Amino acid sequence: MRIKRVIIIIGLALLVVAAVTGFLFFGPATKATADGFFYVKSGSTLADVKKELVAQQVLNGTGLFSTVSNMAGYEQVKPGRYKIPSGTSIVNLVRLLKNGRQTPVSFVITKLRTTENLASRINKHFEIDSLAVIHFVADSLQPYGLDSNTYMAMVMPYTYDINWTAGPRTIFDQFYKAYETYWNDDRKAKASAKGFTPLQIVTLASIVEEETRDNAEKPNIASVYINRYRKNMLLQADPTVKFALKDFGLRRILHGHLKAVSPYNTYQNKGLPPGPICTPSLESIDAVLNAPETEYIYFVANSDFKGSHIFTTNYTDHLKYAKLFQDELTRRTKAKQAAADSTAAQ
Structure with a gap:
């Protein structure tokens, strides 16, 4: 009877140990960060990951994390942006980091005017430094058939799912893919029928975008600039003066402003500016493509x-x-x- 009792006690003790161990390994163990994501920078070591898990208060300590990491063979660190909900178990945390299952950034393009604007936006949402973006724009756009004046045409106003660790080439490839998809045969035919290339359409649309927020008026505004262009008149678009001066807060364009020396100043230069003066909305692009025939x-x-x-x-x-x-x-x-x-x- 005593032996049987001892066996029962040992068995119960083993069950308790197993339950505690299971809870420690598979029970809730993490806290969520402020934005719900844990960031592992490129070049990080496992020691860096452990340090950051505590620094960002995902874990209170890394003893158990180290044990599970050793058991799982988690040695090679994969940088990225990882969504770690509050209450994630240690086992699932290690699996997530080991497998590199990062969550892409939903990168939204709204109105942007300059390379510096774009570089700053990218730097805010991705690991990449803004200077790397600026250098890429200056040196690496040839594969897209665009340059530092025209490339904004391919930065379409979409939401892009891109990994946080993506470099400039990956990001711009996504932009270009969206641009190529948008400019299907039907839209190219519409542009050609009006006597423009897709790039010229987007450049005109960028001016329309800066002229008004009223989508109902955009087609008529587009028709004005198309008519001036066809008549070989100066476009005389105030937004191009603001762009030339890089003073986007100007509320009243004065005579002195019109003398700004810049290829973008359409009060001084005939034809279209060298490229878009902002990233236009789809409504503005459509307004140019479908602009009515007017005499305005x-x-x-x-x-x-x-x-x-x-x-x-x-x-x-x-x-x-x-x-x-x-x-x-x-x-x-x-x-x-x-x-x-x-x-x-x-």
Whole structure:
């Protein structure tokens, strides 16, 4: 009876040990980071990974992690961005890191204007340094048939799933693939029918994008610039002056601004600028591709300041509506200054 009792006690003890061990190995062990991801930088060692797991408070300690890593043969570190939910077990954590099952970054392209803007955005979301992006744009665009002036045309306004560790070539390959997919035979035919290449369409669309947020007005604005281009007129697009000056906060283009020396200044240079002045939305590209045939040559913001424009076919009418807008702008500016002065005097 005593032997049987001892055997039962030993058996129960072994079950307890097994249960505790199982819980330690397979039970919840991690805490989530602030953004839910754990980052392993390129060149990291296993010691670096352990240090970061504690530093980012994913684990309180790495003793058990080391044990499981040894048992699993986790030695070769794979850099990446890993989603580690709170309560992940040690076993699953080691498996995740060992297998390199990183979660891609959902990289959203919205309006960008300069290489520096793009480089900064990429640096914010990926491991890559912004200078590496700038150097890539300067030296490595030849395979795409584009250059530092034109490459923005291929940075389409999509969401791209790209690994955090991706280099500039991988990222730009994704851009180019999307660009090639967008410019199917049907869209190329539409561009050709209007007398433009896809690159020229995107360049025009970038100007339309900067002129208005109203998608309903974009086709008519596109028709104005298409008509000026066909008549060999100066495009005289204010957004190109802002781009030439790299002053995107300008609210009022003055005569002095129009003299800016730059191939992008369409008040000084006929034809299209050397490339897009921003990454246009799909609505703006479609507005150019599907621009109606009009006789509009001019447009000016409506003096009611509701965001719409008045389109005209002759300069006399244009000047009339332009004066109404400028007079109202001056009135509003003075009223705002008077209100500020009154507040300061109180």
